[in-house]
Structure formats: structure tokens, C-alpha cells
Amino acid sequence: MSGDTLPVEARFGGARPDAAGRRARLRQYQQQLLERMQAARLSGGARLQQLGVMIGTERFLVDLTQTGEIVPLAPICTVPLTQPWYLGLANIRGNLVGIIDYARYLDAGETAVAPDSRMLTFAHSLGFNCAILVNRVYGLRQASDMQVAGERLVDADNNEWLVLDLAELVQDPRFLHVAAAT
Template sequence: MAKRISLHEFQAGLARRLADARDSRASALLGIQAGKRNWLVDLTEAGEILAVPPLATVPLSQPWFRGLASVRGNLFGVVDFSAFHGDTPIAPIGQSRLLLVGVRHNLNCALLVTRALGLRAIEDFEPLATPFDADQPWIGDQLQDAYGNPWTRLKVSELLNNARFLDAAQS
């Protein structure tokens, strides 16, 4: 026979579980690879990850602006995150993914990444020296995992508010 509990006990237990889930999500990071660089995005900043749909090119735009993607009837501007940093452009096939980063900030923006690497915990990394680059304020802490691989924290709001990022028009 099922154990009977009071409504008050049930609500208290549910509130505790929700608080624990919120705490673990706040410390969780999404690992992505863009070109040869590994990035960490706070789950609170990360949006949906999806396979790359067909992209409509936009004439007279920067080479790193890959075009527009329709996601459930909404248009998203797609930025090749590797090419944006001056690295090799990402082919939108195979394991490449779109990371919808702007939804939380009311911007329909997606990053084209080489692949999603899954969830990571901040406790799995050691900090490295982090030089500040005023030209790239979206580059956060430099970290290293247990295997010695370098990772960079992405500051999504700084990226989305950067003038260079927002100006996809070809000069």
C-alpha cells in the first residue's frame, strides 16, 4: 500500500527538490566547440541546441554572418562563431549545431558551433590566468579541465551587446 503523506509534507518536499534543481542548474555549464576552441556557456544563458536547418544567405553581410534560419517559423540570424573569431568557418553539416543564445535577451540570434560537448560542472575545471581583452569583452575566464584542455567561458550578454557582433553588414 502506498505511503500517505500530508499535503504540507508533499509541498515542502517539492519546494526542496525544485530549489536543488535550480541550484545545480545555476552551476551547470554547456560545453561547445567552435572551430578548435572549447567554450563554456552558463545554462542560464544558453538557449536551445538544434541541428542546423537550411540557411538563407544574406547579401552584403560579413563572412561570419552565415544567414537566416527558420526555427519554428521564427527567423534567427546565424553567426559562425569560429569565423567570427577569425578561425576556419564551420560547415553546417554533421555534428555542427545551432545554439540559440539570444532568446533570453529578446534577440533572435544563433551561434553556429562545430558541436555540442554536453553539460559540465564548474568544479571540474581549474582557473588559468585570464588576460582581459577590451576588444573582446565576451571572453570570460580561461579554465583547464582534468585532461589539460583549455576552455573559455562565454559571456553571452557582452557578446550580444558588442557593436562588432551586432554589425553584420559588410563595410
């Protein structure tokens, strides 16, 4: 029997059961997180929740209404003649998304890629097909439970947090011009 007449599964090994299980668990986790994020958005009288993330060496709180989804790292295609903080484009669920290293944007080093790294997409309502590279996702946080210390918030464990306003970021002229100066 030639290779051309074998079923597709036999020729290409088929889907590995462990990979299919991981995908199913990841989809379930993403669905649960999406449901929690939507519930937080819809609860008008409830306390405002933010998503805690690590970018570079800093912890940031991002308003849930400004975030899309958290996705595993995908291959990033670099784009020539762009700013160093514009890492390039990634295919996320069939959409090309610009990937930003916010630490580099702030001139605060770079965001190291590690096993816990993720891409945090912007909410569709911001009108920007973009994602920020994050070292780590800490989950939901309550800024109202934190103490204000200058421009930072301090949680009960004495961790310092900065607020990242994505809606403000997409209004910044510097952010809007990713082309490198020539």
C-alpha cells in the same frame, strides 16, 4: 483511379516510420535536455553548470541561463552585404533566426559543418533572435571542477575551455552591426 483521387498518404508516400521514430526520439532528447537546463537554472544554491561546445577549433563553456535550445542544422539563407561571420537566416520552429559563425567573428578560421554540427540559440531573455553554429555539443560541464590557466579553464582530461558570455556578446557594437563595410 486518377492520382487526384488517391488519399494524400498514397500520393506522397506518407510519413516514413523510421523518420517519425527519429523525430520522436529527438523531441524526447530535447525535452530531457530542456528539463535538465531548467533544473540547473532554478537550483539557486547548486553549482553553476555550463554547456560545453566546440566552435571552430576551440572548446567553449556557455552559461545555461544564456542559451535557448540546441537544434539540428537547418538550411541557411545567405543575406547579401553582411559580414562574413553572419552566415544568414534559418527557419527554426517558424522563427527566422540569424546564424553566426563565432570562430569567424573572432578571426579564428571558420566552423566546419559536420554531422555533429548544431545551432545553439540564444535565450529569449537576451532579446536577440540569434544562434551560433557549433561543431559539436559536449553536454553539461562544471566550470568549478576545472583549473584556471590564464584566460582558459582546464578540465580533468587536460582539455582547455574558454568562456563564451552571450549576454556580453549581444552588447558588443561590432556584433550588432552585421552589415558589410562598403
